[in-house]
Amino acid sequence: MQVEVKRKLGALALDVSFGGDPGGVTALFGPSGAGKTSVINMVAGLLRPDQGRISIGGLCLFDSERGIDLPPDKRRIGYVFQEGRLFPHLSVRSNLTYGMKLIPIAEHKVKLEEVVDLLGIGPFFDRRPRLLSGGEKQRVAIGRALLTSPEALLMDEPLASLDAERKQELLPFIARISREFSIPILYVSHVMEEISQLTDHVVLLREGRVVA
Amino acid sequence: MDFFHLSMAELEAIRLSLRVSTWAVALSLPLGIGAAWLLSRKRFPGRQFLDGLIHLPLVLPPVVIGYLLLIGFGRNGIFGSFLYEYFGLTLAFQWTGAVLAAAIMAFPLMVRAIRLSLDNVDQNLEAAARTLGAGPIRVFFTVTLPLALPGVITGSMLAFARCLGEFGATIMFVSNIPGQTQTLPLALYTLTQVPGGEQGAMRLCLFAIVIAMLALLGSELLARRYGKLLGG
Numbered sequence: 223m224q225v226e227v228k229r230k231l232g233a234l235a236l237d238v239s240f241g242g243d244p245g246g247v248t249a250l251f252g253p254s255g256a257g258k259t260s261v262i263n264m265v266a267g268l269l270r271p272d273q274g275r276i277s278i279g280g281l282c283l284f285d286s287e288r289g290i291d292l293p294p295d296k297r298r299i300g301y302v303f304q305e306g307r308l309f310p311h312l313s314v315r316s317n318l319t320y321g322m323k324l325i326p327i328a329e330h331k332v333k334l335e336e337v338v339d340l341l342g343i344g345p346f347f348d349r350r351p352r353l354l355s356g357g358e359k360q361r362v363a364i365g366r367a368l369l370t371s372p373e374a375l376l377m378d379e380p381l382a383s384l385d386a387e388r389k390q391e392l393l394p395f396i397a398r399i400s401r402e403f404s405i406p407i408l409y410v411s412h413v414m415e416e417i418s419q420l421t422d423h424v425v426l427l428r429e430g431r432v433v434a
Numbered sequence: 435m436d437f438f439h440l441s442m443a444e445l446e447a448i449r450l451s452l453r454v455s456t457w458a459v460a461l462s463l464p465l466g467i468g469a470a471w472l473l474s475r476k477r478f479p480g481r482q483f484l485d486g487l488i489h490l491p492l493v494l495p496p497v498v499i500g501y502l503l504l505i506g507f508g509r510n511g512i513f514g515s516f517l518y519e520y521f522g523l524t525l526a527f528q529w530t531g532a533v534l535a536a537a538i539m540a541f542p543l544m545v546r547a548i549r550l551s552l553d554n555v556d557q558n559l560e561a562a563a564r565t566l567g568a569g570p571i572r573v574f575f576t577v578t579l580p581l582a583l584p585g586v587i588t589g590s591m592l593a594f595a596r597c598l599g600e601f602g603a604t605i606m607f608v609s610n611i612p613g614q615t616q617t618l619p620l621a622l623y624t625l626t627q628v629p630g631g632e633q634g635a636m637r638l639c640l641f642a643i644v645i646a647m648l649a650l651l652g653s654e655l656l657a658r659r660y661g662k663l664l665g666g
Contacts, residue, residue: 268561294564301565307558310664311580320576321566350663370567 223248223374223406227264227274227284236260236430239274242374243423246400247407251417252427258410261427262376265408266301267294278374278406300367300405302377306359308351314362315347321370331371332403340402341365341395357388361395368399375399375407381416393419437633440641444634446613447621448641454529454617455597458537459544459590466541466589467579470548491603492542500606503535507607531608532615536600540593547592551585552578581664584657591653595646618642 223242230236236257242248250258263269265276267283270291276284278299283292300321308317318334338344341361346354354362360380367375377396381389397420400407411417417424426434440448472478473485491499507514508526517523525531555578563573579586601619608615610624622638625631 266565268565293569294561295567295569297565298567299565301562303558303562305558307556307562309559309563309577320563321568324567324572352664366566 223265223279223408224275224277225261225265227261227271227276229260229264229269229272229274231257231260231430234260234430238427238430238432240425240432242406242408243421244279244406245404246423247397247409247421249417249421249424250408250410250427251414251424252412252433254412255429256427257430258412258427259378262301262378262408262410265374266299266376267292267297281373298370298373300370300372300375302360302363302367302375302380304379304382306351306356306363306383308354308359308362308366310351312351313347314343314349314351314354317351317362318343318366318369321366325370329371332368334369337365337368340398355388356384357392360384360388360392364395364399368403368405372405375405376410377407378410379412380409381411381413389416396420438637440637441634443612443616444621444638447616447618447638450529450532450613450616451598451618452645454532454536454600455594457533458540458597459594461533462537462541462544462593463586463590466544466593467548467586469541470545470552470589471574471578473545474549474552488545489542491539496539496600496602497606499538500535500603503531503538503603503607507531507534525608527608527611527615529608529615532600532604532617535603535607536597539600539603540596543596544589544593547589548582548585551582551588554585555581584660587653587657587660591649594649598642598645598649 223244226239228237234257238257238261250261252258260269264271265283271284271286273286274284275282281298282290283297284290309320312320318337322330322334338347341364343361343365346358351359351362364380381392384392393416396407396409399405409417409420425432469484469488473481504526505511509515509518509524514526517525525534559581560573560577563577568576599619600617601623604615604617605620610616610620616624618638618641622635625635625638
């Protein structure tokens with residue numbers, strides 16, 4: 223994953239460039255207001271950089287010079303949001319398969335049963351999202367993103383809304399995902415403990431710039 | 435109890451009203467959803483104008499709308515002559531014209547209700563659907579529209595009720611022909627103008643109340659059930 227983007231956001235002048243760890247977890251670390259979420263949104267295609275380049279694997283997602291700007295649905299990324307963002311009108315099952323059904327079966331690298339097993343979703347497979355606890359919701363959100371067999375997984379503080387116990391429960395899952403499915407993960411957080419459990423590859427962001 | 439026995443003319447008026455209202459709502463619903471979506475989500479030149487145009491039937495006297503329809507959609511009107519020439523379709527003084535008049539009069543109510551619920555749909559969920567590989571049209575039909583469904587139900591019900599009550603534009607555009615364009619309100623009015631019509635008028639009046647209550651209850655029930663499903 224190669225990211226090199228510039229964008230003015232109010233008082234914040236974002237100017238970030240880094241390369242991701244191709245095989246594992248890359249952490250985007252920094253205090254709130256540093257522009258972490260903006261960067262991840264740019265990779266997802268939800269926010270347009272003023273200038274720059276973004277590519278994952280061999281695929282160029284954005285290049286201001288060449289006029290490339292793939293829409294989010296063509297980027298082959300999975301995005302786990304801080305608040306889960308499960309579809310309230312769909313069951314857990316339909317949430318999980320929402321993105322999976324949109325890609326050809328030949329491209330399914332991740333199987334539904336595997337994900338359900340790995341994340342322990344089975345017990346609430348047929349429920350509605352509103353009946354789930356915070357931790358359960360986040361597991362479904364991770365599963366939903368994973369099942370699109372993405373080229374990369376973006377996670378924006380996926381544990382922020384959970385208590386310490388749930389966090390400890392979910393962290394090993396996240397570590398296993400990138401290993402078992404060999405999908406690179408870009409992991410945004412402002413909590414060092416989380417990051418140190420996941421990876422050594424840390425991009426430190428402060429006031430819109432990469433510090434280390 | 436002969437009082438509750440509807441005469442043929444009354445029955446016909448009720449059936450016509452139900453038919454006109456159902457068609458008017460069914461035909462204008464896709465347009466109403468489209469207009470509501472445009473107004474809720476898009477910023478474009480002429481947006482204020484479109485908003486005003488849609489709301490015009492709410493603020494203009496219905497008779498004025500009827501008159502405009504007569505000018506525009508009469509056999510010699512710009513649209514009317516076109517429709518007649520190419521489709522052999524006449525609207526003026528036909529029940530189909532009553533559908534058009536009712537649809538236009540009810541349109542603002544429908545659009546307002548749908549737009550309100552579209553405003554309340556969390557656009558973050560739409561963004562999430564995009565990242566899962568769904569294009570804009572698929573997102574609309576699988577996320578936006580289902581989440582706005584309570585508003586669509588309410589809007590349809592309001593429009594249906596408004597269509598049932600349509601009087602001014604209808605009588606102006608399609609006149610008051612028994613069995614053809616004489617809807618329930620027109621029949622009721624006619625009955626009050628003839629000696630001995632009081633009983634019939636009262637029957638139609640009661641019927642109007644019953645239909646309106648049923649529509650209200652039905653949509654309330656649907657919307658509540660669906661709201662519960664969403665956990666709202």
